[in-house]
Amino acid sequence: MTQTVGPTSEPEAESATAQKDNATAGALGTGTSDVRTLLSRNLRTSGIYIAFVVVVALFAILTGGTSLSPGNITNIVLQYSYILILAIGMVIVIIAGHIDLSVGSVVAVTGAVSAVLVIRHDQPWWVGVLAALAVGLAIGAWHGFWVAYVGIPAFIVTLAGMLLFRGLTLQVLNNISLSPFTPEYGKIASGFSNGLLGGNGYDAFTLLIFGVAVVVYAFSQFRTRQARVRYNQQVPSFPLFVAQIVVVAAVVMAFAWQLATARGLPYVLVILAVLILVYGVVTKRTVFGRQVYAIGGNLAAATLSGVKVKVVNFWIFVNMGFLAAVAGVVFSSRSNGAQPSAGNSFELDAIAAAFIGGAAVTGGVGTVVGAMVGGLLVGVMSNGMQLMGVDQSIQSMVKGLVLLLAVAFDVYNKRRAGSGR
Amino acid sequence: MSDPILEMRSITKTFPGVKALQDVTLSVERGEVHAICGENGAGKSTLMKVLSGVYPAGDYEGEIVFEGQVVSFGGIRDSEHAGIVIIHQELALVPYLSIAENIFLGSEKRGKFGLIDWNLANAEADKLLKSVGLDENPTTPVGQLGVGKQQLVEIAKALSKDVKLLILDEPTAALNDTDSAHLLGLIRGLRDQGITSIIISHKLNEIDAIADHTTIIRDGQTVETLDMADESVTVDRIIRGMVGRALDSYYPERESHPGEEVMRVEGWTVKHPTQDRLVVDHASFDVRAGEVVGIAGLMGAGRTELAMSIFGRSYGTFVEGRLFMHGKEVRARTVADAIDAGIAYATEDRKKYGLNLIDDIARNNSAAALDKLSTRGFVDANEETKAAEEGRRSMNIKAPTVKSIVGKLSGGNQQKVVLSKWLLTDPDVLILDEPTRGIDVGAKYEIYTIINKLVAAGKAVVVISSELPELLGICDRVYTLSAGRITGQLPVAEADQERLMTLMTQEKELVG
Numbered sequence: 001m002t003q004t005v006g007p008t009s010e011p012e013a014e015s016a017t018a019q020k021d022n023a024t025a026g027a028l029g030t031g032t033s034d035v036r037t038l039l040s041r042n043l044r045t046s047g048i049y050i051a052f053v054v055v056v057a058l059f060a061i062l063t064g065g066t067s068l069s070p071g072n073i074t075n076i077v078l079q080y081s082y083i084l085i086l087a088i089g090m091v092i093v094i095i096a097g098h099i100d101l102s103v104g105s106v107v108a109v110t111g112a113v114s115a116v117l118v119i120r121h122d123q124p125w126w127v128g129v130l131a132a133l134a135v136g137l138a139i140g141a142w143h144g145f146w147v148a149y150v151g152i153p154a155f156i157v158t159l160a161g162m163l164l165f166r167g168l169t170l171q172v173l174n175n176i177s178l179s180p181f182t183p184e185y186g187k188i189a190s191g192f193s194n195g196l197l198g199g200n201g202y203d204a205f206t207l208l209i210f211g212v213a214v215v216v217y218a219f220s221q222f223r224t225r226q227a228r229v230r231y232n233q234q235v236p237s238f239p240l241f242v243a244q245i246v247v248v249a250a251v252v253m254a255f256a257w258q259l260a261t262a263r264g265l266p267y268v269l270v271i272l273a274v275l276i277l278v279y280g281v282v283t284k285r286t287v288f289g290r291q292v293y294a295i296g297g298n299l300a301a302a303t304l305s306g307v308k309v310k311v312v313n314f315w316i317f318v319n320m321g322f323l324a325a326v327a328g329v330v331f332s333s334r335s336n337g338a339q340p341s342a343g344n345s346f347e348l349d350a351i352a353a354a355f356i357g358g359a360a361v362t363g364g365v366g367t368v369v370g371a372m373v374g375g376l377l378v379g380v381m382s383n384g385m386q387l388m389g390v391d392q393s394i395q396s397m398v399k400g401l402v403l404l405l406a407v408a409f410d411v412y413n414k415r416r417a418g419s420g421r
Numbered sequence: 422m423s424d425p426i427l428e429m430r431s432i433t434k435t436f437p438g439v440k441a442l443q444d445v446t447l448s449v450e451r452g453e454v455h456a457i458c459g460e461n462g463a464g465k466s467t468l469m470k471v472l473s474g475v476y477p478a479g480d481y482e483g484e485i486v487f488e489g490q491v492v493s494f495g496g497i498r499d500s501e502h503a504g505i506v507i508i509h510q511e512l513a514l515v516p517y518l519s520i521a522e523n524i525f526l527g528s529e530k531r532g533k534f535g536l537i538d539w540n541l542a543n544a545e546a547d548k549l550l551k552s553v554g555l556d557e558n559p560t561t562p563v564g565q566l567g568v569g570k571q572q573l574v575e576i577a578k579a580l581s582k583d584v585k586l587l588i589l590d591e592p593t594a595a596l597n598d599t600d601s602a603h604l605l606g607l608i609r610g611l612r613d614q615g616i617t618s619i620i621i622s623h624k625l626n627e628i629d630a631i632a633d634h635t636t637i638i639r640d641g642q643t644v645e646t647l648d649m650a651d652e653s654v655t656v657d658r659i660i661r662g663m664v665g666r667a668l669d670s671y672y673p674e675r676e677s678h679p680g681e682e683v684m685r686v687e688g689w690t691v692k693h694p695t696q697d698r699l700v701v702d703h704a705s706f707d708v709r710a711g712e713v714v715g716i717a718g719l720m721g722a723g724r725t726e727l728a729m730s731i732f733g734r735s736y737g738t739f740v741e742g743r744l745f746m747h748g749k750e751v752r753a754r755t756v757a758d759a760i761d762a763g764i765a766y767a768t769e770d771r772k773k774y775g776l777n778l779i780d781d782i783a784r785n786n787s788a789a790a791l792d793k794l795s796t797r798g799f800v801d802a803n804e805e806t807k808a809a810e811e812g813r814r815s816m817n818i819k820a821p822t823v824k825s826i827v828g829k830l831s832g833g834n835q836q837k838v839v840l841s842k843w844l845l846t847d848p849d850v851l852i853l854d855e856p857t858r859g860i861d862v863g864a865k866y867e868i869y870t871i872i873n874k875l876v877a878a879g880k881a882v883v884v885i886s887s888e889l890p891e892l893l894g895i896c897d898r899v900y901t902l903s904a905g906r907i908t909g910q911l912p913v914a915e916a917d918q919e920r921l922m923t924l925m926t927q928e929k930e931l932v933g
Contacts, residue, residue, distance in 0.1 A: 164844070227803050230803075231803040231806060231807055232810075233803070233806055234822070235685045285799050285800055285802070286795075286796050286799055286800060287791045287792070287798050287799075287800055288798065289800075290784070290787075290788075290791055290800055291791075292778055293777075293780065293784075294780075294784075294788055297777035297778070297779050297780050298773075298774075298776065298777040298778065300773055300774045300786070301773075301774055301775055301776055301777055302777070302788070303735070303756065304732075304735060304756060304766065304768060304774050305756070305788040305789040305842075306733075306755075306756040306757040306759075306789055307756075307788075308755070308757060326773065340674050364777065364779050365779065373545070
């Protein structure tokens with residue numbers, strides 16, 4: 001019993017020694033933190049990933065593997081892409097301590113504007129897209145004005161916006177649905193890059209793109225790690241670092257293989273990947289992103305630190321309007337037309353994705369990647385239940401419970417962390 | 422000396438990885454005022470949480486004997502039922518409810534059909550208010566009262582619960598001298614009625630004046646219990662027990678070499694944000710490089726309002742006034758302008774206005790200086806960490822890493838993060854509003870040392886403080902503020918507490 005219990009027994013002492021280690025460890029730093037500390041330290045953030053893996057595995061078993069089939073994986077991507085796009089904007093709104101209830105209506109009105117131009121007035125597809133984006137930006141500026149400069153709570157402003165823009169959708173469409181779009185427009189959501197490099201039952205181009213992405217990812221992770229070592233910060237041990245890269249690469253390439261053997265690389269996935277990348281950087285690395293967290297964490301302190309709170313709040317809503325318009329374009333393209341009821345309750349799915357992904361109701365906490373995993377978790381679940389032929393009513397109940405449990409888990413974890421000292 | 426109302430025996434409380442209390446023993450006599458002293462983080466609050474049931478029985482080791490019986494409280498309700506009431510530093514009153522509603526919140530006076538009998542409640546409240554010497558209508562909303570009066574409402578609320586043991590956590594931290602004196606008088610009055618009090622305070626003079634016994638806690642252990650009737654027990658004696666060493670002096674030595682004028686304010690006038698009255702009335706002052714200037718004033722004199730208004734007009738409606746930096750007039754309409762002009766303002770309420778408590782040290786440290794740590798809108802995370810590490814070293818912030826969450830640090834360490842944050846903006850003038858409020862003696866000394874280093878490096882420092890000895894100890898000059906007006910200016914060599922107090926209470930007419 002006098003043997004050492006392992007390096008994880010005393011977190012504080014460990015991090016102290018870890019720092020000393022680092023000073024001498026050099027570019028390929030040696031054992032500085034192991035799997036167990038990494039996991040326990042990040043339990044709050046890693047909980048959602050564990051839940052995601054469990055849900056994916058559960059439905060793979062329940063559906064006899066169908067849910068992981070190439071065709072179905074492609075389907076999930078296409079079917080939930082617009083919720084994920086909304087969730088990116090929504091998590092930023094929520095981190096800043098606001099909420100946006102209007103995004104469903106904004107999806108409808110932007111899609112409607114685009115449809116009127118492309119279908120009724122025979123304009124080219126890109127005119128419809130640009131018009132939708134412009135409308136989205138204008139609506140975002142409208143919300144931003146009332147929230148940031150007049151000081152009305154976002155809940156009220158966007159509740160009003162939800163009614164206002166649903167009504168506007170009906171006006172624009174004259175209460176009737178418009179369809180079909182031109183084939184070019186339809187490709188935005190249902191198009192695939194396929195056969196560019198030929199293929200023998202799989203699409204080589206898809207694999208190439210993902211291969212390049214994985215290499216870029218590995219390289220950038222390595223550079224980040226080197227920089228951290230240079231600044232004497234704590235990094236995972238080198239074998240652990242390599243293992244992490246290999247696992248990510250394997251999962252991504254497996255996903256790529258499934259896509260490649262189905263219909264190739266969906267355009268929507270490219271749009272989504274670019275958005276996740278850009279907004280991941282915006283929230284994590286830019287001054288703007290930092291100010292969003294600061295406002296949500298402590299508004300008064302942010303103000304007294306020189307953050308231009310009104311300006312930041314304004315742009316948060318302009319950005320949400322923009323992303324709602326992107327989602328509006330993707331959704332109208334996918335449904336091949338514009339309906340008065342389009343986008344109903346999308347706001348709730350986007351909000352649920354953000355909260356399941358670890359965002360805090362009180363603001364100041366949340367990540368884009370978390371919101372994506374939260375959205376996918378709901379997507380995989382809904383899709384799995386559809387495959388199993390579960391009734392709509394049950395699906396709705398399960399979704400509700402998952403949202404409740406996810407936030408409960410978050411609250412529980414926080415309380416445990418809080419009583420730690 | 423043998424009728425203890427409360428005995429806590431060998432209390433040990435462990436948090437994961439940390440022993441917060443170890444074998445702590447506390448014995449409180451019936452009908453006495455018992456003070457508990459210790460540096461921040463020594464375990465005073467934890468001990469009181471154990472006593473009041475916030476940490477329920479079973480969560481700690483040891484035994485609590487209250488009125489001769491071993492008790493095990495499962496929560497605050499249990500301890501209140503037994504007659505133990507704790508009044509926290511942050512008051513727990515609902516601002517929109519009336520005094521009477523607050524007093525009987527949770528124990529409403531029921532009449533017929535279980536409905537609340539407001540006549541009875543207001544009458545009872547009136548009696549309770551009289552007993553604490555508060556002349557207010559029980560239907561007045563609590564939010565309309567000042568902090569001092571709110572404190573009295575809290576005590577009235579405790580009395581309504583038939584309290585036997587009253588615990589006051591830093592009761593005078595937010596009070597001015599008059600209110601403090603009244604409160605201490607009240608506690609004495611309660612003692613005469615047989616109510617026992619435990620008082621936790623950093624204001625050792627008050628403890629010296631009021632306590633019968635003082636128990637000192639250091640690093641989670643009981644050091645000693647002093648009998649305050651003993652002539653040899655002085656403030657210095659208590660400090661020695663708290664820090665485990667004698668502080669030769671409360672204030673570090675400094676040689677003063679004021680240089681060029683850095684900031685000058687002329688005729689600064691500010692209106693209350695909602696009411697039609699002047700909060701700051703033609704205030705003028707200046708501060709030089711390498712100089713510490715104090716601003717003394719009673720609560721409500723407009724000290725914080727003056728400072729916040731200068732700092733990018735963060736308070737009230739600006740009426741008129743001119744601000745000069747290095748002799749040139751600047752217009753700082755926003756906080757960002759003020760920071761650019763070289764002004765930094767460290768708030769009196771670091772938790773509410775100073776820090777993002779859910780974020781880590783590094784990000785709080787950089788919050789006001791992101792421009793310096795970023796290129797084209799991108800934050801350099803490595804430089805940010807480096808800056809935080811430097812701050813942690815130079816300020817001696819006690820935390821395992823700069824990724825530690827600020828909300829979990831002690832008050833003194835949080836204050837050091839605030840200072841480090843503002844130093845990162847490289848200001849010419851630092852306005853420090855109550856820089857040592859609610860932090861312990863050792864940390865205070867460290868803060869003073871930091872201030873001295875800053876002025877030695879040529880910075881100008883303005884210190885706002887309620888503690889006159891502090892101003893006399895660290896400043897070169899002191900301005901006095903009364904009802905929004907500067908009523909005087911004294912070099913510290915000519916100042917003493919009486920002279921300052923006279924100026925601080927000077928009426929408008931006399932200044933003329």
